[in-house]
Structure formats: C-alpha cells, structure tokens
Amino acid sequence: MHALQHILRRAIRSLWEQAYLNSVATFVIAAALLLMGVYLTVQFNLNAIVDSWDSDVHVSAYFKDDVPEQRRFELRDELAARREVASVRYFSEEDARRWLIDRVADIEPVLDELGPGVLPASLEITLVPERSNPEAIAAFARSLSSTDFDDIDDGREWVERFHAFLSLLQLLGAVLGALIVLAALFLVANTVYLIVYNRRDEVEIQKLVGATTTYIIAPFLLEGAAQGVLGGVVAIFGLWGVHRLLVVRLQEALQLGVAGDLVFLPVSWRLALLATGVVLGVLAAGVSVRRFLSTAA
C-alpha cells in the first residue's frame, strides 16, 4: 500500500518535472487517436447510411406503356394483399415528373422538350421488415409478371456494391489503423525512452538499493496511462472540433439529408478510443523501460 503511494507520487512528480517530453508523448498519442477517430467517424456514418438504406430498400416495378390504368390499379391491389408486402404506392407519369422537377433544377424544359412517355408509371413496393433481405427481395422481384412490367428494379445491386466498397474501406482502415498505432507506438516509445534516460541515475540508484523491476517500471507505466488518457481526451475534443467544422459543413453543402444527420462517434466508440490511448501509452512505456533496463547495468 505504501509502495503504491510512493509509486504514484513518483509518477505524478515525473509528469510535472518532465512536462515537455510528456507533452510530446501525449501529443503523438492524441494525433494518432485523432486520425483513427476521423476514420472511425467516417466509417460509423457510412455504416449508418447503409443501414438506413438496407431498411429502406423497396422494389420499383415500371409498367409497360400499353398496360391500361385499370389493370395497373388491379395489380397494385393484388400486391398490397400479399403477406410479404408492407405498402404499395402507385406512381403515375405525372407523379414521377413532379418528383424529378422537385429535385433537379431546370429539368422541366428538358422534360417538356422530350414530351410524354419518357417517365414510366410505376409501383413502389416496400416489403415487410422480415422480408427485406437481399434474397427475399430478389425472389419477390422475380415473382412479378413480366407481361405487365417493362423493368423491375429491386435496388439491391448498387447497395451491394456499396457494401463491397465499405468492406474495402474497413480493410483499408484496419491496415491504416495498424500502421498509425505502430507509428505512434514507435514515436511514443522513443519519447518515453528519453524520459527514462533523463532519470537513469535515479533508476540505477533504485536498483542498487534493492528496488524490484516492478517498482522501477510501475511509475513509467502510470505516466504512460496518464499520457494515454490525456491524449485520448485531446483527440476526442479535436475530433469533435473536426466534426463540427468539417463534417457538419460538408453535410450542409452537399445536402445529404437522405441518410439522416451525420453523427459524432457514440460514447462507446469514444471510450474505446480512450482505452486505445491508454493501451498505447502503457505499452510504449513498458517497451521503453524494459529496453532501458536491459541495456543499463
């Protein structure tokens, strides 16, 4: 218990006495965590967007031009009665035209020029949630009559492509994250080595008066943990700043309303980032002190 108090006192004292080197180590950890945090924020938001798309997938069935309106309504009612269908909405050519004009500026003259029949009428079908998986949607699309519909778009193809893109992004993120952690570990370990080197006399004397290796190492590990916590806090505040300044402005500029708001990392992810900082600080300190003790007499 008293040894713990001595260790704690020495760690706090060293943090204060070697403020510059401790700040450098903290800054390196913060920078690494900030980079990882930016990546995680992007990843988290893309995942959220894809999840929202996944739950929002619907089938668009485009009518052939020669299908009479009466038949179109019959088909709508037949589909609405099916168990796997949550809702069906008839989208007339006029509805499609209005939808497009609302979203694309200056398209109206073009549509006028092209004349009627350019935008086919369609049924927008949403399946019940338990049937919203790719296989069920594809099977449902196949079940629709090809005599009435010109084209059936189940919207899965590009969502799956986006999934593939996300998987690639995740892999790249993992590789980049590992590189960032390794680079930070290297930089922090070398900075901590300088801290240990500056206290080499003290370490040598501690060994001479019978200090155990654990007793010698412990304050450095505590310093590493403190650097990690501080670095983590700085990184999270920095990330918040980046999020406010860049991501939110980007959202405003690009009008990315379709996916809901781009959000900041949830608390659990922030805590994970903080924990990564602590692990990084402690690991770097451990590596450095061990290296120093193995070379010191």
Next chain:
Amino acid sequence: MIRMYHVTKRYGDVTALRDVSLKVGKGEFCYITGPSGAGKSTMLKLLYGAERPTEGKLLVGGVDVSKLRGRRLPALRRSMGVVFQDFKLIDTRSVAENVGLALEVIGTPRPVIERRVAAVLSIVGLRGRGHEYPPTLSGGEQQRVAVARAIVNDPSILLADEPTGNLDGAMAIEVMEILQSIQLRGTTVLVATHDAGLMERFPYRKLRFEHGRLVSS
C-alpha cells in the same frame, strides 16, 4: 558473513579475479586494497550482485550470490548498503529524499521514513540539512549523504568503493570515522581503497589484490 570459494571473474579474455577464496566475519572492518586494475571494484560488484562469478562460489549472509537471479537480487541488495566514489546522488532530489530512497523502495510508510532519515542524518553529521540539494553540498557532505543512504535500512553489510577518493584529507577522515562508527554498531564494512595513509590511520584487516589475485589477507 562473506565467503568466497575459488572465485574467478573473466570479461572476455581479461581475467579480473583469479581463484579468490576468503572469509569475512560478521561485524568485521576490512579493506580491499591493491593497485588500479587489481580487481577491487570487481570484488565489490560481485558482492552486490552487479556481476556474477565466472567460476567458483560466493556466499553473502549465507546466500549463494553466484546463482542469484530475478527477484532475489533486490532482496540481497536490501540487506546491504553501497557507497561509491562518485556518491551517486540524485541532484534533483533533496538530501532527505536521496537518503529515504532505500526505504521507499521497500514500501516503508512516509512518517517512518522521515524519522529514520532524520536519525541517520544525525549519525553522519548532517542534522537539519535534509531539505538541501546535493549540488549545494561539499564533496565530503555529499559522501556523508551517500553513507546515510547506505545505512538507513540497517544493512548487515556496508560496501564502499573508494569512498574517500574524491575527498581531501580532512573530509576523508570524517567519512572514515563515520564508517568506523557504523562498524562499531555491528555492521560488516568492506572498503575498497588504495589510500595507504588512510589505512595506516585506521588500521584494519587488508585484503590485498594484485592482477586479480588475492596476495594477502
């Protein structure tokens, strides 16, 4: 207290100690003497576990130091005090903190450390100087701080490597008188020195080394 059986220490091709056998009793005061390079410092390093014998057996307080590994080494060092020619004090720590370090590492409560430090500073003639820092002290005073640190945890053995090497005559005598008083309290004291005048003034048993061999004891 100390027994050596045919101890040899080699550093590569260089033999620092050759086939040394000796015995030092509890509470004895001994000089380890001889010219430079005779093996005096190597002897002390073997005794406080900084080096291991290449051959032979070395017992300190009944513990076989030649086989000492890992956690048992700190335990050995807690049973002895070591004083160096260059004092080995931490300049950024006060005198009291330097002396208290040997108690800190064994988890002694702070109030006990303060009491013990005050007591040993009195023994070495530095009562009330605990708040000062080593760079503000004279060489003799710094060596007395080092001695205080070496005896603060009541060691059974005190090893001193040229403790007066950096001190002038009067200061050297002061330090020797302190070491003598420590021996009178029952501590085994081994002093490595080549200062013939000092050995003459404080006559004790001499372990004389030449070229790594114990030539007289």
